[in-house]
Amino acid sequence: MTTNTRTVQNALDIMRTALGRRNENDPDSSDDLFLSYLNDFASLVMPNDTKLFESFGTLSFVIDETHTDGVYTFNDVGADFDFINISQEAFISLLEPQRNSISWNQLPIYQDPGEFFMIWGINNEEILIPGYPTMMLFYGNEFTFRTIPQTSYLVKIYGYKKNYDYPSPDVILQYDYWLRYIAYGAAVNYARDYRYDDAALARIERTFASERKQMLTKTHNQVKMARAMPRF
Helix, strand or coil, X not given: CCCCCCEHHHHHHHHHHHHCCCCCCCHHHCHHHHHHHHHHHHHHHHHHHCCCHHHEEEEEEEECCCCCCCEEECCCCCCCCCEEEECCEEEEEECCCCCCCCCCEEEEEECCHHXXXXXXXXXXXXXXXXXXXXXXXXXXXXXXXXXXXXXXXXXXXXXXXXXXXXXCCCCECCCHHHHHHHHHHHHHHHHHHCCCCHHHHHHHHHHHHHHHHHHHHHHHHHHHHCCCCCCC
């Protein structure tokens, strides 16, 4: 088993070297400021820039007849992370499947409210007949199910997660191989904001591109080893 040994402080040290900002007492190059750049990159930029196996996750929750409008917020379902991207299909089953019944059904996910409500209509919850949900709208931080559930169902959604902020420099990174990628990604944004000259910025961006390629190689190799599943 591989043990993670790299910390956020290691990433800050790389940023400091790459940017040539060695004076920790300078308010423009303090660890707190560097940490804010690292967090912004890791939580806001990285999930959209790279789609890693390690960032792929499952959200499982229960819906039932108590929500008569079929709408659930992230808080309602106890979601402890945000999805950056989700797959086009979820899966749904009865919470307590009956004997000899099909365990799971596919649940198409819509992300365009106009398209979804063109099918189901709006402001008509009072006339909807409860049943087995066959479609779901994911928009903002809400899930809307149609038809509205008549009993308890278990829903599973798959997608890429947002990374949480690192609270302090002594936190251990989730994966050692993220180290140089997030350090140089944060350094690029810092260099742009502080108006480094074109040559200096280009050097940092070239290194970032190299680190990004190296990190994605791991995911690429994992994808190559995965068996393709026919879609029929």
